[in-house]
Amino acid sequence: MHFLPKAVAVSVLTLAIAGCEKQSESQPQAEAGQAKSEMAASEPAAQPASANEAFIEFTDEIVAEIFKFAPIAPTSFGLTEADVGYHFADKLGDFSPTSIEVSRQAHSRWLEAMEQFDASQLTGTALTTHQVLASTLAKTKALKPYINAVFSPLSYFSLFPVTQLSGAHLDIPRVLQNEQPLTNEQDAKDYIARLQGIQQAFSDLALVVQQDVDKGLLPPKFAVEGAIAIIGQMTAPAPAEHPLAVVFKTKLAEIDGIDEEQKSALIAAAEQAVADSVYPGYAALKTTLETILPKASANAGIWDLKNGKEIYQGALENFGADGKTAEEIHQLGLSEVARIQSEMAAILEAEGMDSSDVIASYNALFEDPQYVFANTDEGRQELLDYLNQQMDTVSELLPTILKTLPKAPVEVRRIPEYEQDGSAGGYYTGPSLDGSRPGIYWINLKNTEDSPKFTLPTLTYHEASPGHHLQVTIAQEIQDMPMLRNMIWFSSYGEGWALYAEVLAKEMGMYKEDPMGDLGRLQSELFRAARLVVDTGLHHKQWSREEAIDYMHSTIGGSRDEVTREVERYSVWPGQACSYKLGQLKILELREQAKQALGEDFDLAEFNDQVLIHGSITLTVLADKIDAWIAGKKSA
Structure with a gap:
């Protein structure tokens, strides 16, 4: 619907509903031993x-x-x-x-x-x-x-309703495998019923895709080809070996109270539903995609779509432009790229490395075996263990940067193999309210060479703590948060915080003895600055897909395959890539404003609380909240 x-890349929805034990936005609770937030003083009288x-x-x-x-x-x-x-x-x-x-x-x-x-x-x-x-x-x-x-x-x-990156063809299997409850016989029957509904859902979705094309809204050719390839992967196994059937069988085996004969019948019904509904549904969608493929444009930007200019400016406003034009954002990106590359050069010089070509030196690190995990099952497990160690370390330091600490845990898991080709390097999904599902930091392990060791700390701090996991779980614990607020996500706020969290990680001392990790942090920020340039390049300056890939690869380094996936993401999700840097810059601007206004009374942990304790809000509303907090502290 x-x-x-x-x-897919940023499926970050905070979860809250009345009746659960949470904290109030107007008076957040701090963990034991932590100071209370000043939020109450910033709210008007009741x-x-x-x-x-x-x-x-x-x-x-x-x-x-x-x-x-x-x-x-x-x-x-x-x-x-x-x-x-x-x-x-x-x-x-x-x-x-x-x-x-x-x-x-x-x-x-x-x-x-x-x-x-x-x-x-x-x-x-x-x-x-x-x-x-x-x-x-x-x-x-x-x-x-x-x-x-x-x-x-x-x-x-x-x-676009269906691309290589997003759509119901990816969302529904993900929900069924990771979020659909399966703890008793009724849950099992519900799971099967949803499998049986996929044929109708995907057949209807095929009609929507065709309707969009008829209205002049057609994804680029590579996106249509990518979606077709995903469908091919999703329908290649025999029904009994399909991930939707395998997950069902695995979880069903753990349920007590259902006899083996009934379990066998339920497994057979699930496998039959995959054969009779899932595969025909995907086939209907694939047929439509193959039909529209010859009409798909080779252009990667939406400038050549009907009303493309108006759509793009609207997209930028949704993602934090705050009145800035596409050209202004493009120039801002170029300025940030130059600044960050200069800071990277300083680290290379301090480490006795060649700084004349920052990106060439950075790329060379990808070939250094001391930083690369083996692209094997054993290497992937070693990488996951390394990420878990990072999350344990940072969790001990959270009280230094925040008053209000989250209760829900976070785990790292591999992005499913069928999804990894079109997915980003990592993303986060929030926990359930009842505690049965933790926050999950998903990592793309298709090729471990895409993720050498010096790149991983910053990705972890962005997706887990102090990034999205803090943001989502603190909002989840707001006592009087209406459910509606958890359906409204502002990427410039959410991704802005996560990119700001990368700065916090450095301020917490996470890179004190890890200059290469700090280099990776700067490259991550460079990545987000280059996104401003590339997104506006694609959709405003009419760059080709290849031009965007070339600029991105020469500017940020890394593997060309990874850069290609990123550019293809920006192509089908215009404006979103700009939200990270636009949001981070606004939060840093507000922090500096608070420092100047409060002087010695400025407290970093209190400021960070003010950014998080209201849940997902626009940058304009955030600025109002910070102004009120400053006024409250000055009048106290």
Whole structure:
């Protein structure tokens, strides 16, 4: 269903619902021994509860509507039938063209309903939620005339319903394998029912793809080819060997209370569903993709699509442009690239290495065997062990940079092999509320040579702690956070924090005795700065895919295969790659503003709390929150 499209690279949705033990946005709890946050002082005095309650009830009605048409969404949030009020775990939802019109009508109704609420009468989390909802509805309104299949009133912007990177052909198998509960016989029957629904879902999705093409919204040729290749991988095994059947059989074996004869029958039913529904569904989608392939453009930017210029500016605004034009962002990227390469040169000089060509020297490190894990099962396990050690070390230092500490654990896991070709180097998914599923830091292990040792610390700090895992779990523990807020994700805030977290890791001393790791950190920041250049190059300056790959590879180093995957990602997800650097720069700007205003009263841990304890918000709302915090401290 098109209310909640999920993006593979950054599937970062914070999870919260009333009734669980969490902390309040207006008065966050600190862990034992840690100072209380100053957040209460930054909120206005409490007003009559009725205005807040009425608005939160409205947001709950939005959630109920979303869950009705997208029943796979509560599964992703770790919710149960008791939470939602009815049985949903056996349904996938509507993926047909009708669902697009449902989304568009819902957007119009919600915009109209927002006019009933006076923001000046709201306080605390209700006020923040009003600000956030108003912002996201306005951003989608600006894009509404130009986009079709992936129109989503509450989602951050994406464009194409099926690519090598994203779409239901990837999302549904991921939810079933990693998020669908399987603890009893009813869960098993629900799993099978969802398998049986895949043929209809993917057949409907094929109609949506064709409708998009008819409206002039066609992915580039390589993206269509990539999606076809993924479908080929997903349908190559015999039904009994398909990942959806193997996972089912493995989890079913761990369930007590079901006799072996019934387990055998359930396994046979799952395998039959793969043969009779999953494979035909993929076949229908593949047929449509093969039909549109000859029409697909060789251009990698959306500038040649109908209304491409307007779509791209709208995308940039969704991802933190804050009024900056594509050309201004392009120039900002070039400036940041030059600064960061200069800092890398200084490290190379200090280590007695050639700094005349920073990237050539950096690339040479990839060939040094002391930094490369073997591209074998044993080498992959060694790499995973190394990542776990990093996460253990940083967790001990978190109290130095944060007052409010998360409770949920985080694990590192390998990205599934069928997904790794089109996936980024790593990403994070949040924990379930009931604690049954931890936060997961996913790592791409297709080729370990893509991830030498000096590149891994910064990726870990970005995806796990102090990056996305802190951000997601702290938001999850906000006591009065309405469920709706967990369906609104601002990439410039979320990815901005994660990139800012890489700076925090250096400030925590994580690179004190690891200059090559610090070089890797700078290359990571260089990577995000180059994204500003490449994204605007592709979609504004009309660069070809090859031009973008050449610039990226010569600017940041690393393997050409990895750079190619990244450029292909930017091509089908315009604007998103800019959000990291735009968000980080804004947070650093706000931190410097707070330092100047507070002087000796500035506390880094308190500042970081203020960035995180409100949950996902726009950069504009974040700036307002920091201003209020500064004012509160100065008046105390």
